[in-house]
Amino acid sequence: MPQDIVDVLIVGAGASSAAAAWSLAETRMRILCLEQGDWMNPSEYPSTRKHWQVLRDVDYNQSPNVRKRDTDYPINENDSAVEVANFNGVGGGTILYSGHFPRFKPSDFRVKTLDGVADDWPIDYRTLEPHFAQNDMNMGVSGLPGDPATPYHEMPLPPIAIGKMGETMGRGFNKLGWHWWPSDTAIISENYEGREKCINLSPCNSGCAQGAKSSVDIAYWPVNIRMGIELKTRCRVREITVDENDMATGVIYFDEQGIERFQRAEVVILACNGVGTPRLLLNSKSKNFPEGLANRSGLVGKNLMLHPWGRIEGTFTEMLHSHLGPQGSCILSQEFYETDPNRDFVRGYTLQVVRGQPPVNIAVEGTRRGDIPWGEGHYEAFQKYYGRQIQIEICCEDLPEEANTVTLDPELTDSHGIPAPKITYRVSDNSKRMMAHGLERAAEALEAAGAIQVVSHGQVRASGWHLMGTARMGTDPEKSVVNEWGRSHDVRNLFVIDGSIFVTSGAVNPTTTIQALALYIADTMKKNLANLFD
Amino acid sequence: MTDGVPSGSFLTEEQSRSLLILLNMIVPPNKGQGLPGAGELDFVGYVREFAPDQIEAVQNELDLLDQASQSQYQRRFADLDQNEQDSLVGRMRKQDVEFALHIVVQTMGCYYQDDKVVIALGMEARPPFPKGNDVVSGDLSLLDPVREKKQIYKDV
Numbered sequence: 098m099p100q101d102i103v104d105v106l107i108v109g110a111g112a113s114s115a116a117a118a119w120s121l122a123e124t125r126m127r128i129l130c131l132e133q134g135d136w137m138n139p140s141e142y143p144s145t146r147k148h149w150q151v152l153r154d155v156d157y158n159q160s161p162n163v164r165k166r167d168t169d170y171p172i173n174e175n176d177s178a179v180e181v182a183n184f185n186g187v188g189g190g191t192i193l194y195s196g197h198f199p200r201f202k203p204s205d206f207r208v209k210t211l212d213g214v215a216d217d218w219p220i221d222y223r224t225l226e227p228h229f230a231q232n233d234m235n236m237g238v239s240g241l242p243g244d245p246a247t248p249y250h251e252m253p254l255p256p257i258a259i260g261k262m263g264e265t266m267g268r269g270f271n272k273l274g275w276h277w278w279p280s281d282t283a284i285i286s287e288n289y290e291g292r293e294k295c296i297n298l299s300p301c302n303s304g305c306a307q308g309a310k311s312s313v314d315i316a317y318w319p320v321n322i323r324m325g326i327e328l329k330t331r332c333r334v335r336e337i338t339v340d341e342n343d344m345a346t347g348v349i350y351f352d353e354q355g356i357e358r359f360q361r362a363e364v365v366i367l368a369c370n371g372v373g374t375p376r377l378l379l380n381s382k383s384k385n386f387p388e389g390l391a392n393r394s395g396l397v398g399k400n401l402m403l404h405p406w407g408r409i410e411g412t413f414t415e416m417l418h419s420h421l422g423p424q425g426s427c428i429l430s431q432e433f434y435e436t437d438p439n440r441d442f443v444r445g446y447t448l449q450v451v452r453g454q455p456p457v458n459i460a461v462e463g464t465r466r467g468d469i470p471w472g473e474g475h476y477e478a479f480q481k482y483y484g485r486q487i488q489i490e491i492c493c494e495d496l497p498e499e500a501n502t503v504t505l506d507p508e509l510t511d512s513h514g515i516p517a518p519k520i521t522y523r524v525s526d527n528s529k530r531m532m533a534h535g536l537e538r539a540a541e542a543l544e545a546a547g548a549i550q551v552v553s554h555g556q557v558r559a560s561g562w563h564l565m566g567t568a569r570m571g572t573d574p575e576k577s578v579v580n581e582w583g584r585s586h587d588v589r590n591l592f593v594i595d596g597s598i599f600v601t602s603g604a605v606n607p608t609t610t611i612q613a614l615a616l617y618i619a620d621t622m623k624k625n626l627a628n629l630f631d
Numbered sequence: 632m633t634d635g636v637p638s639g640s641f642l643t644e645e646q647s648r649s650l651l652i653l654l655n656m657i658v659p660p661n662k663g664q665g666l667p668g669a670g671e672l673d674f675v676g677y678v679r680e681f682a683p684d685q686i687e688a689v690q691n692e693l694d695l696l697d698q699a700s701q702s703q704y705q706r707r708f709a710d711l712d713q714n715e716q717d718s719l720v721g722r723m724r725k726q727d728v729e730f731a732l733h734i735v736v737q738t739m740g741c742y743y744q745d746d747k748v749v750i751a752l753g754m755e756a757r758p759p760f761p762k763g764n765d766v767v768s769g770d771l772s773l774l775d776p777v778r779e780k781k782q783i784y785k786d787v
Contacts, residue, residue, distance in 0.1 A: 144759040151681045151740045204785040211785065221787065241771065245780045259769035267773040276783055278774065296763025306760040422766040435785050456752060460739035464657075465732070471657045471724075476666060479743075483752060 103129040103327075106348060106362035108334045108377065110134075111189020112608050113594040113615035114368035115317035116232060120619035122324035124626065129360070130326060131350055133333040134168040134186030137314055142304035149300060150457040157303035159193055160559065161185065168331065170511035172372065173519040174561075179403045181372055181520060181561040187330060188314035190370065190562065193302050194608060195425020196283035196310045197449060198238055200229055201610045202247055204435055205603040208496075212436050212443045215496050218600045219572050219581035220617070222248065228616035229609060233281075235320075236311040236612070237289045240281035246431040257286045257295060262419040262487050263427045266450050269546025275432040280449070282426040283311035283608070292316075299455065301424045310423075335515050337365055337381040337390055337591065344630070345390075345591045351513045364622075364629070366592045368615070371401065371564025374597040375503040376518040378568065391568070391585040391593075396578050398504055398567050400497035401520070402602040405528045406560035407491035409539045410453075411548030418484050419453030427452060433538060434604055442530040444494040446604045448539055453486035466552070489543065491535035493528050494604035497566050524556065532556050563607050568597035582625075583618035589630040594618050640675045641686050646693040648709035650674065653696065653731065656720060657738050666751055669738050677741040688733035696731070699723060 104126035107114045114130055121128055139145075143152035154163075159182035161169035168185045184192045203222040208215045226248070232238075233252055240252035256279035259267070263279070270277035284295050284305075295309035308315050322328060331353035338346045338359070347361040367374045375398035381390035389397050430448040437445070454462070459482045463469030469478040506519040524532075532555075540551045571577025574586035579598050585591040594615040596607055603610065622629060640647060651670045660668035678685055700708035700719055708716065723730045742748055746756035755762075 142760075145761075147746075147756065147758050148681060148744050149758055150744055154682075202784045203787040207787045211787070241774075243778060245777065246783050248784065248786075256771075258766040259771075260766045261769070263769045264773060267769075271773065271776050274776075276777055276780065278777065279769075279771070296761075297766045298759040298763055300759065307763070418766065421764040431783070435783070456743040456749075457740050460743050461736050464735055464739060472659055475658050476661045476664060 102361040102363065103127045104362070105129070105364045105366060106131065106360060107366045107368055108348065109189060109368040109370070109373065109595070110187045110318065110328060111368060111370065111595070112191050112313055113611050114189070114366070115313035115321060116235070116612040116615040117366060117368065117594050117619040118321045118326045119235060119317055119324070120616050121622065122321060122326055124623060125325070128326045129362075130328045131332040131334055131348070131360070132187055132328060132330050134166075134184070135330050136187045137192055137304060139304060139306045139308060142306040144298045144300050144303065144306045149303070150455050153300060153303040157193065159302070159562070167512055170515070171509055171517045173506045173509050173517060177520040177522040178524045178558065179405070179522055179561040180559045181564065182559070183370060183372070183564070187318055187328065188312040191312040191608065192304055192314065194312075194562065195301055195606070196423065197426045197606045198281040198283040198609045199429060199447065199605040200247060200250075200281070201603040201605065202434065205601060208444065208601045214443055215601050216571065219570055225610070225613040225617055228613040228620070231616055232609060232612045236283050236316045237285040237292065238281055238283050238311070239286040241279045244278040246276050246278065246434065252281060254286045254289060257282050257284055257423055257426060258297065259427050260418065260422050262417040262452065263450070265413065265415075265417060266428060266487055266542065266546050269542050270430055272545045273542060275430055275542065277428050277430045280426050280429045281609070282423065284423050284426060285309050285311065295423060297422050299421055299424055299452070301426075333511070333513055333515070334377060335380065335513065337377065339383055339385060339390065339588060341385070343385055343588055345588050355513070364590045364592065366594055368595045371567045371596040372503050372518050372520070374593055374595055375567040376505065379505050380516055386587070391578055391587045391591055393587045394575055394578055396569060396576070398502050399499045400566040400569055401501040401503055401522055401564070402495040402497055402566040402599065403522060403561045404495050404563040404602060404604070405493040405524050405532055406557050407493070407532050407536050407539070408488060408554040408557050409491070409536055409543065410486050410488040410552050410554070411543030411546065412482055412550040413485045413487065413546070413548055416484050417453070417487070419487055420455050420484050422452050425449070425451050430542065433535065440534060442527045442534065444496065444531070444604065446494060446531055446535045447492045448535065448542065449490040449492055451488045451490055453484065453488065456483060459483055459486065487543065487546070487548070489539040491532060491539055492604050492606070493531045493535060495528060495602045496525060497569070497601060498525060503567050563596065563602065565596040565599040565602050565607060568593045569600050570598040571600065582621040583614070592618060592622070641679065642675065642690065642693070645697060645707060645709070646690060648707070649693045649697055650734070652709060652716060653693070653720070653734060654738060656716070657735060658742055664751055667745070667747055669742050672741050672745050674738065674741050678737050681740065682737055685733050685737055689737065692731045692734050696720070696723070
């Protein structure tokens, strides 16, 4: 094709990219998405094999440093209290996520006003509300309307099965008088849009062979492609190029043969997550942008937020069959979500009740802990835990700090020689106090529900799924990287639509909010097409 | 029951003898439940197929055990009587809580995915897909007290 140029080039094919591409398709612009990974083949997911428990350990591990697929890039996290989790492929992180899908709340967008910390967002919940609803329809979200902890909204599908374990924990929360509710979940509880409903395979976090989990390779991309969006896999973008007028001209990327190519574009949209996006911007140095593209504020890569994550598990005498059902989704409690001045921390957390562990994990952890002995009595001890565990995870709101960063590692590179990201991250004192409170409350809830043993794992290091804040949005170009609709302050045809643009982190899994933001940005672009770069 | 060095083993004969004893110390046969001991399963085949990166660690842990035996008893671990084996392993576990950790982790993976064991757990020996599992919906009337609560999120 002579001097091939596309109207819109999107880098990455994960949650935000899929949503934005869907929205922009109606413009009939030529839209191309470049994805460094592959299409997934659900028939290869671990749950299709008898040894699924161990097959998750490497190829479907949440850490790119363990997975080491040739489509992954390494991450230096030696100086981080949390290890990054991601997936590189069509679907991005949604391939391995739980599908736990609670929305941000109105207060999450007004942290400065309410609590005097961090910053307010330049948009609010009401702005995103129609986009949340649209995304729920597109993804296929199950849930129960009427939760008093979140603005009223309806979902296209009824809630997924909470099981005996959900009932057990519900009774415990009721005993304490605390809030709980079946989680909004991006897993279809009934057949939906040609997809078969959830059949409780259980290991959602290593890919859903049934296709019931709403990963965007299933929920969005087939539709997008039918609408004319082009998607090229195994294309790894090295650099975004700009002209002398500070306008993006396209990207340099390696194709699937490893050949370096240039793709021209009128508009470039970054959707590479809170680590991949700053990495690409920092790798895109030029005469006009010596510190990295779109980085005149100096904030690209700063204010990384990861949600400090706690885990605690309770064991019950009754067989709850808790190891069955969607692994990461059941019920939640947001009793401690909003700031309470009587506590020694600001903001709050979600208690995410998740299913019990599968047999091998129970055996390994129980044996290491000494609760399941070697020798006589081993199997009897194992049975005390099997199907009788409930886990509660504590998702703490992380506040932005400039010292928590994504930078470029001076030595580490990916397989194409592109500098890899380095994470520098510490858990703040506020988060530590919040975590301690959350672990105590979670233990209290498990005991109220009847747990005979409670084991706390404290803050878990391998938990960095939620990558936010590293190209924050705002109205002031000196204090933010993109404006209130995702456009770079410095490069007027460059947009960022992933979790990088979050101003604060909320205390919930961010995917639904990321996608609502992507739809909102795409919508705003459509409304401003005539003067998009003004 | 595995007997001697399995064909294609990555272990020496001595390592193999030690391993067999150690595996049955970790998970002995449970006649009451009709369950095999871990030594009766194809541990070597399992590690070779699913955890080849652990082979060296398994070898090293077996060598460490045998060295300790020779140092204390001047005999190979497999040649000790059962009391001596129990005593030595007990002492090594006390000295190092992570003693034989790689072997233990692989043992649990091998054992709790074995067909006989999976069936004893009340499950079918099959992958989760395509048949799936039944989970009760749950009684959502338990939410009645929560429904009675006023809005608990802050409206801004």
